[in-house]
Amino acid sequence: MSTSPDGAAGKVVVTHALHTEAYTRLREQCAVDMNTAAEPWSRDTLRGKLRDADAVVAFMTDRIDRDLLESAPRLRIVAGALKGADNIDMQACSERDVWVSVVPDLLTAPTAELAIGLMIGLGRNVLPGDRHVRSGAFSGWRPRFYGTGIHGSVVGLLGLGAIGRAMAQRLQGFGARVLYHDRRPPAPGEELTLGLESASFERLLRQSDFVVVCLPLSGETVHMLNRDTLALMKPGALVINPSRGSVVCEADIVEALQQGNLGGYAADVFEMEDWARGDRPQGVTRELLEMDGKTLLTPHLGSAVHEARKAIESEAVANVLDVLHGQVPRGAANALQGRGADAPATSV
Incomplete structure (x- = not known):
């Protein structure tokens, strides 16, 4: 699913479907390319979608590493709908001035x-x-x-x-x-x-x-x-x-x-x-x-509570909008030397 409002703040790739509330908020301000299928995109598909993306909302099934980042020259934030970030190469993101955000308290x-x-x-x-x-x-x-x-x-x-x-x-x-x-x-x-x-x-x-x-x-x-x-x-x-x-x-x-x-x-x-x-x-x-x-x-049910998932997605979207509007993301988990900002890493 791909949408683009007039005067979009940037392109956001969303690797799994969001609840209506979070998707609507993002769509009102950004061009959104969202996976609506139950299965994750292939590595090559995600690579292609990130070539002109400013932000990505990432989930448990995504591996954001140095190789993938090389294909995303415009990327400014990896907003994890996640508690931890072990599937995201934090160092590689920091080196490329890409924010990483997580939602540690909501899970x-x-x-x-x-x-x-x-x-x-x-x-x-x-x-x-x-x-x-x-x-x-x-x-x-x-x-x-x-x-x-x-x-x-x-x-x-x-x-x-x-x-x-x-x-x-x-x-x-x-x-x-x-x-x-x-x-x-x-x-x-x-x-x-x-x-x-x-x-x-x-x-x-x-x-x-x-x-x-x-x-x-x-x-x-x-x-x-x-x-x-x-x-x-x-x-x-x-x-x-x-x-x-x-x-x-x-x-x-x-x-x-x-x-x-x-x-x-x-x-x-x-x-x-x-x-x-x-x-x-x-x-x-x-x-x-x-x-x-x-x-x-059980099939990773830890966060499978409707209200919890909505809150997680809402926070990830808020982090994206923070960055696209020139602010430090509220859930920042890394520090960017190029932008002179520091943010503490989170722990489980």
Whole structure:
């Protein structure tokens, strides 16, 4: 879909469909070329559309790297409808005086909310129970489908960024002991306020019934949960991953599940989605899909809340309009030396 009002402020490429409100606001001021299909554009298609674009609204399926930027000489901003920017080459953008903006605060609550749902769904065998009822075999209560509840458990949060803090807030009413591991100390008094206990990485893995991944993807966190670290976990423990797929090694998760060392794995994110990795797999690990009853897998539902998505898109559009009207984008995640402006990077 392509539209262009008279006196357009610039051309904006939108790689996935926006809700009506955000699209209308953008269309009123800019020439808009938007993908209305469910599937992402091919790399070559996106490259062609960016040749005369001033801005692009990017989503999870886009990899904005140095090579792509070479084909976009007019580009002034990559406005991510994203919390993080690991699929965007921040350094390359900065070198070319291209702003990168993200929406760090708008995805936190829905992501933490889904993570709690994954904990309950996996721990309490909700999916196997549902299948049992639908099979016609259910004839009343029987002593089966016993699982792990949150109350009285030890929950380990890997990372205490925005998502980790949101998880801690939501866990306060569940009667769990909550450990966290993060190299950055929390604000004074925050441990007490959130009911948290600091732990080394090893102790957190050894003591936790649930380990919740609350980390961004970086060179330091890729495959942080692997064969060696998973082996430290207590037998039957559950891993919950609402953050980034590649923080865990899916093949090693499968191995730990097969050997019975790990009790279950729930994920809303997968290694195949991490475009920042040149070696990313092309699909979800097959064995993970086949482990019925031990896995709970959702299709990146963390932000799949109507009002949250509308707010995310609205903020991305606002960042585009900021730049096209000569201002620093409110969600700036990089600094441009050529324009003498500084903006702090965001973290999960």
